[in-house]
Amino acid sequence: MRLYLTALKPTDSVTDGFLPAARALGCSVTILTDRPEQHPDAVRCDVRDPRALIDAIEHLGRPDAVFSNSDHLQTETALAAAYFGLPGKDWRACAAAKNKFLMRRALAAAGVEEVFSLRLGPGDPVPERVPYPVVVKPREGVASEDVILVTDDLAAAVAGVRRRRPGEALVVEEYLEGPVRTLETLGDEGGPRVLGGFETTLGGRCRTSWKSGSTGRRRTRPTRTCWPRCGRWAWGSGRATPSTCSPPRDRGSSR
Structure with missing residues (x-):
């Protein structure tokens, strides 16, 4: 199976998750990205332009699947999949969700x-x-x-x-009152599969740390919101825990 994966910056979920899993299934994987120097064996492509994406795939060889886990590339990837007659999400739904x-x-x-x-x-x-x-x-x-x-x-x-x-x-x-939850799914023509999700709480400016289940490495990411998300992460790659949170400010929130 020939699989094209569209990407921007490298992520653990791709490098340590999807790529090894795809290759274990016998897929021939080509990474298309606008940052090929940051990915192993990647091909340069303006992945934010669906016309350039379609052109690059046609040049490299017809695909059996086109995939991306990037929030930023769902519409472009869905349009490319539709052009080649592959199963995938409706690009209109991707555009509305983003x-x-x-x-x-x-x-x-x-x-x-x-x-x-x-x-x-x-x-x-x-x-x-x-x-x-x-x-x-x-x-x-x-x-x-x-x-x-x-x-x-x-x-x-x-x-x-x-x-x-x-x-x-x-x-x-x-502004709407209520809990903040995220659901992570992966889908194909057979329908969506639930990967997991996370529930968040709201507090002051903080750094969120989590341990990757695939690599065992602990990572810390500073937030950039005035009242950012710090919460419980409960999906397959690990569990996130809030750390070094400061008291909430008088003004500012994230949802």
Whole structure:
């Protein structure tokens, strides 16, 4: 089986997880990435452009599977899989899941939930009247980075995120009370398989550490939110535990 894996920066889940598993199954794996110097035996490709991705795969040889575990490459990978007639997720669902503005619109259209939500492009003015408290977040961010709870002065919060993320669109939405949980799945034409998930708690700025089940190495990652996620990780690769958390600030949150 010829498998193409699309990737950005190296991750333990790919290097120590998916690649060894695929090769153990007898797959011939080609990594396509815009950072080939960081991956073993990788091929350079603008993986954020589905047209370039399709062209590279056709040049290298028709695929039996196209795969990615990157949050940033789901839509592009799904479009490439669809072009070659391979089973995979609908690219529209991938786009809506990544783009928080599209997701809010999809949920409202389906009648699942309707909350206040608006999109702020890089040059859009910040509205003066919003139903506080609100949450500001990057439209296509990951890992709760730069996700902030705002109880007043939305303009200042938006300006802070824009300084760190110039040129990116943001979403401002109503704050919803409740637990924060994430579900990790892997799917094919037979349906999704649950890999596990994690439940998080909210606290002050911290560093989150976890031990990888595949390598035994302990890693520590600083967060970059004002009230970031520190919590219990309960999926197959290990368990995360919060460490060195500081007291919560008066303002700021992540969800």
